[in-house]
Amino acid sequence: MLILADTVSLKQDEENFMLFDNLNGGIYKLNELSYKILSLCDGKNTDEDILLNITESFEVTITEAEKDFEGLVRILLDKKYIYDNDNEKGGELYEKDL
Amino acid sequence: MKKIYNAPLFLEIPAEEFYALITE
Numbered sequence: 001m002l003i004l005a006d007t008v009s010l011k012q013d014e015e016n017f018m019l020f021d022n023l024n025g026g027i028y029k030l031n032e033l034s035y036k037i038l039s040l041c042d043g044k045n046t047d048e049d050i051l052l053n054i055t056e057s058f059e060v061t062i063t064e065a066e067k068d069f070e071g072l073v074r075i076l077l078d079k080k081y082i083y084d085n086d087n088e089k090g091g092e093l094y095e096k097d098l
Numbered sequence: 099m100k101k102i103y104n105a106p107l108f109l110e111i112p113a114e115e116f117y118a119l120i121t122e
Contacts, residue, residue, distance in 0.1 A: 016119060019108075027116045034106035060103040072106045 001085055002050075002073065003043035008081050010038055019081070033058065034072060041082050047073075 004010070007023045010030075017035035019028040030038070033054065040050045047069070054065045076082040111119075 025113070027111055027113060029107060029109045029111050031104055031107035032101070033104060034108050037106060057101060058103040059100045068105050072108060075108060
């Protein structure tokens with residue numbers, strides 16, 4: 001499951017949605033959807049939970065929502081703004097097995 | 099009532115633009 005890195009902060013102020021990279025000072029403008037996705041990355045919601053939340057809140061097909069969700073997640077994982085804690089646990093187990 | 103869908107935005111902005119945004 002996806003979890004937000006503790007080096008980033010999310011802020012919402014009226015119509016503005018922002019992400020702050022507290023490590024290198026980067027500032028990112030989000031919209032309601034990307035803010036919602038990041039807010040749901042709490043280590044408890046599965047990808048399916050997040051997608052269901054999106055399709056229930058917005059006029060969008062599951063196919064389009066999934067494509068956009070995966071695109072955003074790929075960027076965020078690459079920047080280490082979110083982590084997949086399933087993979088991390090897997091890594092720890094793997095190291096113990098060696 | 100569902101909201102109109104816009105693809106997720108993730109756009110890095112320069113600090114100056116951010117400060118302009120909050121001061122306005």
